[in-house]
Amino acid sequence: MATETPxxxxxxxxxxxxxSFSDAGRHLDPDAAVEQGRRLVExxxxxxxxxxxxxxxxxxPVPAAFELERTIPVIERLAAGRDTGPAGVRVSIDTTKAEVxxxxxxxxxxxxxxxxxxxxxxxxxxxxxxxxxxCVLMHMLGEPRTMQAGPRYEDVVSEVKAFLEERLAxxxxxxxxxxxxxxxxxxxxxxxxxxxxxxxxxxxxxxALGRPLVIGTSRKSFLGRLTGREGGERLPxxxxxxxxxxxxxASVFRVHDVGEVADALAGRGPGDDEPAAR
Ligand code: HH2
Numbered sequence: 001m002a003t004e005t006p007x008x009x010x011x012x013x014x015x016x017x018x019x020s021f022s023d024a025g026r027h028l029d030p031d032a033a034v035e036q037g038r039r040l041v042e043x044x045x046x047x048x049x050x051x052x053x054x055x056x057x058x059x060x061p062v063p064a065a066f067e068l069e070r071t072i073p074v075i076e077r078l079a080a081g082r083d084t085g086p087a088g089v090r091v092s093i094d095t096t097k098a099e100v101x102x103x104x105x106x107x108x109x110x111x112x113x114x115x116x117x118x119x120x121x122x123x124x125x126x127x128x129x130x131x132x133x134x135c136v137l138m139h140m141l142g143e144p145r146t147m148q149a150g151p152r153y154e155d156v157v158s159e160v161k162a163f164l165e166e167r168l169a170x171x172x173x174x175x176x177x178x179x180x181x182x183x184x185x186x187x188x189x190x191x192x193x194x195x196x197x198x199x200x201x202x203x204x205x206x207x208a209l210g211r212p213l214v215i216g217t218s219r220k221s222f223l224g225r226l227t228g229r230e231g232g233e234r235l236p237x238x239x240x241x242x243x244x245x246x247x248x249x250a251s252v253f254r255v256h257d258v259g260e261v262a263d264a265l266a267g268r269g270p271g272d273d274e275p276a277a278r
Pocket of ligand 1: 017022051053113214
């Protein structure tokens with residue numbers, strides 16, 4: 001393992017959807033979405049992750065036209081900086097569709113966050129390579145519609161690690177430089193409570209792949225299950241798990257509550273440079 005200690009980067013979640021599990025419908029209006037993006041940056045987000053399709057368990061895919069209509073005008077405004085200051089916001093597009101990734105890159109997104117890790121539409125890899133963009137490749141068991149139907153692993157950590165290794169090799173073979181690939185174990189994507197906890201406890205094994213690690217625990221249902229208050233407040237669990245992930249070597253923290261998590265990680269960031277692998 002390398003010895004450098006990168007600044008943590010906060011990735012603020014901006015769901016432009018009617019049905020996301022946590023912030024459904026709150027930012028469907030483009031003005032409201034841009035305003036929320038601006039707020040996330042003010043609170044300390046180095047990246048704003050814009051999504052137009054919910055990937056919550058059981059979610060059905062939405063047509064590309066819907067995703068485009070929801071996300072592109074918002075990304076265009078955030079990336080151009082008209083509403084946020086001259087530099088513009090570093091935007092990632094949360095999509096599994098090549099068409100949406102291409103349009104987002106075309107209006108200034110610099111990161112493609114693909115929760116299918118290029119499995120659903122492999123041609124996205126070539127688009128990322130051609131644009132000189134960065135990608136986040138995440139582990140998910142199957143697809144959102146069915147992923148929580150009795151997920152099973154022999155050893156969740158080694159299986160997630162092997163998957164990410166294979167997807168990283170695929171991306172590189174398609175022309176994406178390794179330095180432009182970030183990895184994510186996919187907390188809650190085809191995992192039981194125990195699987196999520198095991199991944200968090202042994203995150204250093206995934207960090208050892210040598211790429212910046214993205215972690216997304218924010219407000220997820222396993223945190224409610226842990227406290228026995230399923231619908232309740234999940235911010236304490238969000239903070240605790242992000243602090244644990246930071247200690248294990250994660251570099252990018254995908255959260256809804258940017259200000260609160262920034263406070264919790266303070267002293268170690270949030271930074272605004274490239275995240276480094278350890
Ligand atoms: N989690 C969600 C969506 N995208 N991307 C990455 N890289 N890692 C994650 O853990 C991750 C992700 C799910 O959260 P959210 O966007 O809040 O909900 P929804 O999918 O319902 O819109």
